[in-house]
Amino acid sequence: MNGLSTVINLLAYVTALVFVVGFLNKVILYFKTPNPLLIPTTPAPTTTMGVVARMIPEVLFFRSLLKGGTAEKVLWVGGWIFHVTFLLIVLRHLRFFTYPVPGIIMAFQGLGILAGLLFPIALLILIVRRFTNDRMAVITLFQDYFVLILIIAIGLTGLLLKYYVRTNLVDVKAFILGLLTFSPAQLPDSPIFLIHFGLVLVLLAYFPFSKLMHAWGILVSPTRAQADNPREARHVAPWAQ
Amino acid sequence: MADIKAPELTGEIITPKVTPGASKGIMPFKAKPELMEKVNFPAEKPSNWKELFLKKMEEILKKYRSVRVFLDECVRCGACTDKCHYFLSTGDPRNMPVHRQELMRSVYRKYFTTGGKLLGNLAGARELSDELLEEWLTYFYQCSECRRCSVFCPYGIDTAEITMAAREILDATGIGSKYNLEIINKAETIGNNLGMPGPALRNTLDFVEEEIEEKTGVPVKLPLDVEGADILLVTPSADFFAEPHVLSLEGYAKVFHQAGVNWTISSHASEGGNFGMFIGNYDHMKTINKRIWDAARDLKVKRVIAGECGHAWRVLYSFSNTLNGPFDFLDSQYRQPSHICEYTLDLIKKGAIKLDKAANDEFSVTFHDSCNVARASRMGETPGDQMTIPREIINACCNKFVDMADDTIGERTFCCGGGGGVLTDEMIDIRVKGAMPRMQALKRVKDSHDVNFFALICAICKAQFTKIFPIYGIEMEEVGGVHQLISNSIQLGAKEGV
């Protein structure tokens, strides 16, 4: 194994640790922070089952976003395609992480390719709306462009690897499986792959400290996750006794 | 004040161009040191104010999951940007909910996140400064805590929670709103927001009794501090003072009279409203709310009923079980407070009160969903009944009712522009503007259905619209309460009982 491989292998482990610990840390922090009062945005379900039923379309279809006007509909299209394709791509990548590859992942491969193509288009919509609308221009921060560009770059290097500078997939798989089995292997000999992989590490390391935590936040957001049941049960947080 | 101009009424709500600083300079009067101390806040901003500020902020981050999660999870998608009535009417970018939150989020980054500490400006982090305080005082008091933004946010981020936390931090730093704190002090020491002592209250109730008897010939009573009454009514003290508020008070009294129940008002808890909520202060909210439960216990009532008031109902319905529950001393059928609308509709359905719709024939009525009722509480059994119950009442006592446009009612209702502790004269400019979306929606039904009665269930809404209507060129007499319509149409005497 060459020097670069060693460094990248090490970096991968450090990043994975940062991601997992950082993510769990936030999850625990949110759980430890109480909700002193019942503040669901009403009309809200009055039971836990009802909350689950409210949450599913929120997570799967960004339901609240659909309540908005034209700008939100455009955002919905871009955002929803982005998230779904992102998910499909992640699933498609599982073929590098598994051996033998389960049939269900193989079944995704075709969809995964379509996703790979729609993905940059969706991201383009998301990025363009940030500077073409005067309200978006005001609220957009550096880090908002940063994640979008980071993810676009990941997507584009991915497409490059697939269509132009084909890499030896056997090497890739060996490298990833090496990481997973703690028997580090040689980095595939491809600068594009190195960039693609490196950017993914950046994304993972950045995730827990950024707005990307909305992926977890939505599930514990009290206005959506609380049941509207003050008549049925007394709700008291420890500090507010 | 006379030179305040209202936006033109066209019936359209158009998203404005962003105009930085458009509503700069509109902010509440600061409370004087004596007042600050009376309500347990530092008298003045001390030289070490930054310490106090950050200490309070840290405490809130530990105590409120809402604030912590909301600060972390916003993706700046922009869905909320044109949903706030204050932005729609001023174009000031700080009145876009996400940008209002940004005033706190930027401080959060600077002092509570690694990225912000390291990258500073680049990461959108901002240091504490007098200028920032000024912006906080301005824009966290140009929010009526109406929660409209939270309906459209994909994560339900509720700017009202951020606003409340911000006001709590400002108070802890020695910067308070005179209007809000004066009211809190009066509610805690005298028992109501007006500062109306018991004898004045009795005198007022006597007067209302006379009025009803003069108008109807029926001796309807408004009992005060009656021990052993079945029902304790808690209503905003504005009902004892202002118009059209008092006309709804007459309505409640007639309903109780006709139902033949023993009811009472309490001089100890002669206020339904709770401004502790507006400033995000748990202790004040609890103290003010406790007066109600002390009164309910002392008077040994079986049931507590809330009069027409938006935020009062939020506190009573959503919070009071948490703050001062459990209420096991109440009748087991009525463990929780009810809303007067729930009570009245129930009587109507049972046939216990008779209504003469023709009595309201001069009115073409529309109904304004008060945001605290629509988006922060419930009535009845099913979610959403808080919208249908008042409408059912109106339809039971009026022949002509029409709703305003769908995207301006129900959970998407537009605030009156004066809620959340903004209802004070120095804020009149933003109050007039903030009412704009609601006024446009009203304009449309005025044009199409000749609406001339704007029915409300919130004391703040009533006061706000009475003030704002004439500025928009509409008669203030068109503002009224739902129970005012009941009062007009209820058939007294000819009692059938419950």
Place this chain on the structure above:
Amino acid sequence: MATLDVEGKSYEVDEEGYLMDWQEWTEGVAGAMAKEDGLDLSAEHWNVIKFLRSYFEKYQIAPMIKILTKELAKEYGKEKGNTKYLYELYPAGPAKQACRYAGLPKPTGCV
């Protein structure tokens, strides 16, 4: 602290010109406030002011508007015993403007 100067005496007032101490009030105070607003105080104006003060002395609070309009009706007949007429007298709002002239604190709350 802002002050209002009347006939050589200065009175403490708040940001909106309400007297800090209602007991310091004199007729001159009301006159000066009205003059600032460009209002001529008629007998009807004074009647409102006097009624407000006597009510406040008894109850430590201004009366409900309806009580005031009823009082006016007693005095001047039905045409003048209504809110509209009160607003004609005190265009900035009877509860607030008249209370200010009468030296009473501003009514607070959801009014």
